[in-house]
Amino acid sequence: MPANGVVAEVTASWLHPFKVRQTTVVGTKGTAVADLISREIVFYPIGEGYNAHDLAAAMYNLNFIERRVPEVPDRTVEPLRLELQEFIAAVSGERKPAVTAEDACEVLEIALQASKQVLQGGRK
Known part of the structure; x- marks a missing residue:
């Protein structure tokens, strides 16, 4: 723990x-x-x-x-619908993405570290 x-x-x-x-x-x-x-x-x-x-x-x-x-x-709005609307707006150039590529890389790093710890039995 x-x-x-x-x-x-x-x-x-x-x-x-x-x-x-x-x-x-x-x-x-x-x-x-x-x-x-x-x-x-x-x-x-x-x-x-x-x-x-x-x-x-x-x-x-x-x-x-x-x-x-x-x-x-x-x-009343479905979260997945909002995600897709944001994605379409970003891809079409209507507005900047709410989540940047850098944000995605940080989240991926956190997920990879979590996965690594699980495979090691919770040890760093």
Whole structure:
């Protein structure tokens, strides 16, 4: 585990049979699950007697956890459509790309380093 205690896991698949756009953040006070398709964020706080290590087990017995759903602003535009519109505008010369080639190289370097660490069992 890193010195700062932060661990991240990213899963991406083009082969998944369903359209899934979900982000899950687990913290010391509970878990937040954001569904980017339904535009719903659900927060599962850790109940009395639970700690961060018990959270995974507690998630399967929701009777012990309060469920809170905050309001999320309505987004009627599909993110992929926005990406494609930006790409077309950049390629046609209508405007500069929102993401530069340098940005892409930096992201690629981060992904390669992450992949390397996974292959080495999390060691640098």
